[in-house]
Amino acid sequence: MNECTKAATGDYDHPAVSIRGQTTDKIPFKLTYATMFEPPPELHARFERALETLTPTLGAAYPMLWGGESHYSPDVFEDRSPTDGTVLGYFQKGTEQDATDALTAARAAAPLWAATPWKERVRVMRAAADLLEERVFTLGAILSLEVGKNRMESLGDGAEAIEMIRYACSQMERANGLALPMESDPLRGYRGTNMSVLRPYGVWVVISPFNFPASLTAGPTGTALVAGNTVVIKPATDTPWGPWFIARTLLDAGVPAGVVNFVTGPGSTLGKTLTDSPEVDGLTFTGSYEIGMGIYHSFAGGKWVRPLVLEMGGKNATIVSRHANLDDAATGIVRSAFGLQGQKCSACSRVLVEDDVYDELLKRLADMTSHLVVGNPVEAAVACGPVINRKAQQDYTAYCAELQAVGRIVCGGKILQDGPCEHGFFCAPTVVADVPFTHSLWSTEMFLPITMIGRVSSLDEAMKITNSVDYGLTAGFYGSREETDWFFDHIQAGVTYANRPQGATTGAWPGFQPFGGWKASGSTGKNAGGVYYLPLYMHEQIQVTIEKID
Numbered sequence: 001m002n003e004c005t006k007a008a009t010g011d012y013d014h015p016a017v018s019i020r021g022q023t024t025d026k027i028p029f030k031l032t033y034a035t036m037f038e039p040p041p042e043l044h045a046r047f048e049r050a051l052e053t054l055t056p057t058l059g060a061a062y063p064m065l066w067g068g069e070s071h072y073s074p075d076v077f078e079d080r081s082p083t084d085g086t087v088l089g090y091f092q093k094g095t096e097q098d099a100t101d102a103l104t105a106a107r108a109a110a111p112l113w114a115a116t117p118w119k120e121r122v123r124v125m126r127a128a129a130d131l132l133e134e135r136v137f138t139l140g141a142i143l144s145l146e147v148g149k150n151r152m153e154s155l156g157d158g159a160e161a162i163e164m165i166r167y168a169c170s171q172m173e174r175a176n177g178l179a180l181p182m183e184s185d186p187l188r189g190y191r192g193t194n195m196s197v198l199r200p201y202g203v204w205v206v207i208s209p210f211n212f213p214a215s216l217t218a219g220p221t222g223t224a225l226v227a228g229n230t231v232v233i234k235p236a237t238d239t240p241w242g243p244w245f246i247a248r249t250l251l252d253a254g255v256p257a258g259v260v261n262f263v264t265g266p267g268s269t270l271g272k273t274l275t276d277s278p279e280v281d282g283l284t285f286t287g288s289y290e291i292g293m294g295i296y297h298s299f300a301g302g303k304w305v306r307p308l309v310l311e312m313g314g315k316n317a318t319i320v321s322r323h324a325n326l327d328d329a330a331t332g333i334v335r336s337a338f339g340l341q342g343q344k345c346s347a348c349s350r351v352l353v354e355d356d357v358y359d360e361l362l363k364r365l366a367d368m369t370s371h372l373v374v375g376n377p378v379e380a381a382v383a384c385g386p387v388i389n390r391k392a393q394q395d396y397t398a399y400c401a402e403l404q405a406v407g408r409i410v411c412g413g414k415i416l417q418d419g420p421c422e423h424g425f426f427c428a429p430t431v432v433a434d435v436p437f438t439h440s441l442w443s444t445e446m447f448l449p450i451t452m453i454g455r456v457s458s459l460d461e462a463m464k465i466t467n468s469v470d471y472g473l474t475a476g477f478y479g480s481r482e483e484t485d486w487f488f489d490h491i492q493a494g495v496t497y498a499n500r501p502q503g504a505t506t507g508a509w510p511g512f513q514p515f516g517g518w519k520a521s522g523s524t525g526k527n528a529g530g531v532y533y534l535p536l537y538m539h540e541q542i543q544v545t546i547e548k549i550d
Contacts, residue, residue, distance in 0.1 A: 068257025109258030314473030321479030
C-alpha cells in the first residue's frame with residue numbers, strides 16, 4: 001500500500017479500537033442507533049484521532065478493484081464533501097468494459113468460493129468483520145466527511161456494517177450450513193435419504209445508496225459472501241469512498257481475489273451494464289422507487305427469473321394518541337425526522353396527532369427542532385449536517401415554497417449560508433403544519449429535513465391516512481398499551497415501533513429490529529439483518545439418494 005492508502009484504511013500506528021466500552025453505571029455499552037445518544041467519552045476521542053490521521057490523505061486517487069488487483073480508467077470524477085466542497089478523493093469513471101471485466105473476475109472465482117466449506121467462509125468473514133471493527137473510527141470519519149452524517153450516526157453506520165456481517169455468520173452457524181434432512185421414503189428393499197440444501201446462486205451485484213454507504217454495502221455483500229456467492233459492488237456516485245474502504249478491508253482480511261470486486265462510474269453506462277448482464281445471477285439494490293422499479297423491469301428481461309432484493313424507500317408516519325407520553329413522542333419524532341437531515345428511507349416525514357394533544361405536541365416539536373445544531377458534522381455538538389448535493393438543496397427550496405403556499409411552516413424552511421454553513425448544502429430542519437391531507441406531498445417521499453404534522457379526530461382516521469400511501473417501510477406509534485396492540489394489528493409496514501423515544505420510525509439494527517418494507521418499499525417481504533435474510537442469497541436443491549438394502 002502507498003501512504004495514502006494506508007491511512008485511508010486505518011493502517012496507522014495506534015492500538016485497535018472498539019465501538020464497545022463501559023458506561024459510568026457499569027452497564028456494557030454497545031453502539032447501535034438506539035444507544036448512540038449517550039456514548040462513552042472515548043468514542044469521541046477516537047473519532048477525532050481518526051479524523052486527524054485521515055485529513056492528510058484527502059485528494060488521493062482510489063482504484064477500482066477486481067480479480068484482487070487495482071484498475072484505473074482514463075477518466076476520473078471528484079468525490080467532494082457536501083459540507084464545504086473539499087475534494088476528498090478521485091475515483092475512476094468506469095466504463096461498460098470495466099463492469100464486464102469485474103463480472104468476469106467474479107465468475108472465475110465463483111466455483112472455488114462456492115465449493116469452500118461454509119465453516120471456512122464464516123471464518124473468513126468473521127475475520128473481515130473484526131478487521132473492519134479495528135478500522136471503524138476511520139470509516140466513521142470517512143462517512144462524516146463524505147455523506148454529511150454527524151459523528152455518532154457515522155459510527156453507527158460503520159457499526160451496523162460490522163454487525164450485519166457477523167449476524168449472517170451466526171445465522172449460517174445456527175442453521176448448520178442451511179442443510180436440513182427431510183422425511184425418508186417408505187421403500188421396501190431400499191433406503192432413501194432426502195436432504196434440502198441451500199446453495200449459492202453464483203455472481204451477485206450490490207448497488208448501494210449514498211445515505212448508508214457502509215451498512216448497505218457491507219450488509220448485502222457480507223451476506224452474499226457468507227452464502228457462497230461472489231460479489232461486484234457498485235456504490236452511489238456521491239459516496240464511493242466508504243464502499244471502497246469496505247471492499248479494500250474485505251480483501252485485506254483474506255477474502256480471496258475475485259470473490260469481492262468494486263467498480264465506480266455512471267449508473268447510465270457502467271451501472272446499466274451490471275443490471276443488464278447475463279453474467280449476473282442476483283442483485284441487491286437500495287435506492288429510490290423509480291430506479292428500483294426500472295431495475296426490476298430490466299432485470300426481468302433475462303433468460304430466466306433471477307433473484308432481486310430491492311429496498312425502495314418510504315413515506316413513514318407516526319401516529320400520536322391523546323394518551324401518549326408527549327415528551328417521548330416529541331423526542332422520538334425529532335430524532336427520526338431529522339437524523340441524517342431526513343435522508344433516510346425510514347425518516348419520519350408524516351405525523352398524525354389526535355386533536356386533544358395536537359397543539360401541545362406541535363409546540364414541543366417546533367421548540368426541539370429549532371434548537372437542533374446545524375453545521376459541520378464532524379463537530380461533536382452538531383446534530384444535522386448538509387444534505388448530499390446541490391440538487392437535494394434545490395429540491396428542499398422547491399418543496400418549502402410549495403408547502404408554504406398551502407400550509408404553514410412552523411420552523412425552518414430556509415437555506416443556511418452563514419458561518420460553518422457558508423460553503424455547503426445546508427437546509428434548516430423544517431416542521432410544516434396545516435397542509436390539507438389531499439395534497440400530494442403527504443404521499444411523496446421528499447428525502448429531506450422536512451416533516452409534516454396533521455390533526456386527526458380519531459386513531460382510525462390516522463390509520464387510514466397512514467396506510468393510504470404506496471410505501472410501507474416503517475411506522476411509529478405513541479399511546480396506551482391497548483392502543484399499541486391495535487396499532488400493530490392494523491399498520492401496513494415492515495418495521496414498527498411503539499412508544500420509542502430513541503426514534504419514532506428509525507433505528508433498526510441487525511438481530512434486534514431487522515429492516516425491510518411492504519408494498520412499494522421492498523421486493524422480498526423479508527427484512528435485512530433478520531432470520532430470513534441469508535436464505536434470499538441462496539436457492540434450494542433437494543438431494544435424493546437411494547441405497548439398495550441387501
